[in-house]
Amino acid sequence: MTTMRTPLKKVRYLGSAKEGADHFWKQRVTAVANLFLGIFLVWLIVSLLGADYATAKQKLAHPLIAIPLLGLVLSGAVHMRIGMQVIIEDYVHGEGLKVVALMLNTFFAIAIALACVFSILKLSFGA
Amino acid sequence: MAVTSGRGVRPKRPLSPHLQIYSPLINMVMSIVHRMTGAALYFGSLLLAWWLIAAATGPDAYNYFLSWCDTWLGKLVLLGYTWVLMHHMMGGIRHFIWDSGHGYDLEMVDLLSWGSLAASLALTAIVWIAVAMGAV
Numbered sequence: 001m002t003t004m005r006t007p008l009k010k011v012r013y014l015g016s017a018k019e020g021a022d023h024f025w026k027q028r029v030t031a032v033a034n035l036f037l038g039i040f041l042v043w044l045i046v047s048l049l050g051a052d053y054a055t056a057k058q059k060l061a062h063p064l065i066a067i068p069l070l071g072l073v074l075s076g077a078v079h080m081r082i083g084m085q086v087i088i089e090d091y092v093h094g095e096g097l098k099v100v101a102l103m104l105n106t107f108f109a110i111a112i113a114l115a116c117v118f119s120i121l122k123l124s125f126g127a
Numbered sequence: 128m129a130v131t132s133g134r135g136v137r138p139k140r141p142l143s144p145h146l147q148i149y150s151p152l153i154n155m156v157m158s159i160v161h162r163m164t165g166a167a168l169y170f171g172s173l174l175l176a177w178w179l180i181a182a183a184t185g186p187d188a189y190n191y192f193l194s195w196c197d198t199w200l201g202k203l204v205l206l207g208y209t210w211v212l213m214h215h216m217m218g219g220i221r222h223f224i225w226d227s228g229h230g231y232d233l234e235m236v237d238l239l240s241w242g243s244l245a246a247s248l249a250l251t252a253i254v255w256i257a258v259a260m261g262a263v
Contacts, residue, residue, distance in 0.1 A: 031219050031222075031223070034216075034219075035216055035219060038216055039216075042209070042212070046254065046257070049258060053182075053185075053189045057182060057189075060182055077172075080165070080172060087162065112175075115180055116175065116179050119179035122183040126183070
């Protein structure tokens with residue numbers, strides 16, 4: 001017996017990519033976070049201008065600095081990954097190349113996120 | 128009546144005008160620049176990573192990073208980075224306004240587009256002038 005579900009039930013809330021408005025929503029949520037955390041980053045960098053290594057290290061290790069910085073890295077990595085995904089899907093038409101580019105995009109975003117998170121945690125917890 | 132499948136022989140159909148046919152309107156230009164600044168920030172994340180990795184590595188690595196920032200190329204990149212970040216932020220705010228369903232009459236579209244460009248330039252200038260004057 002074939003399914004009793006109507007075609008409408010199958011497509012409801014789902015686009016052709018099977019994830020509905022999820023991409024749109026994630027981009028907006030991370031954008032809001034990045035707006036505030038980006039302002040924080042600009043302030044942080046400006047406040048560290050002219051500071052020596054010890055001062056910079058001490059500041060970056062402070063929880064009130066390290067936690068928002070971690071937030072920016074994570075939110076930023078998600079935002080830039082799905083943003084670049086759209087660019088790739090718009091301009092790369094060959095199916096093979098597109099899949100490779102999308103995979104590299106994910107790897108790049110994760111690599112940046114991991115390197116930054118590791119560095120921030122090392123500054124906070126490391127010797 | 129000639130029926131074509133569209134395969135092999137292409138029927139003569141009118142083409143929609145291509146990108147270079149349109150005269151560049153400000154909202155269109157700002158939309159393109161928003162995507163370009165997004166891509167720039169994507170690769171600019173390497174600079175953020177370098178900064179944090181250098182800080183986590185030690186004084187030598189950190190001072191090397193700082194000395195690179197002090198070169199003319201470094202300063203140019205940082206100035207560009209500031210504007211790109213501000214422009215993408217202002218473009219983002221414009222999109223939030225449009226997402227809410229507001230600002231779609233043509234005067235407002237133009238005003239928001241020019242406004243985001245002006246605000247990005249002003250904010251970049253404010254940050255760099257404040258730094259140059261040692262106010263921060």
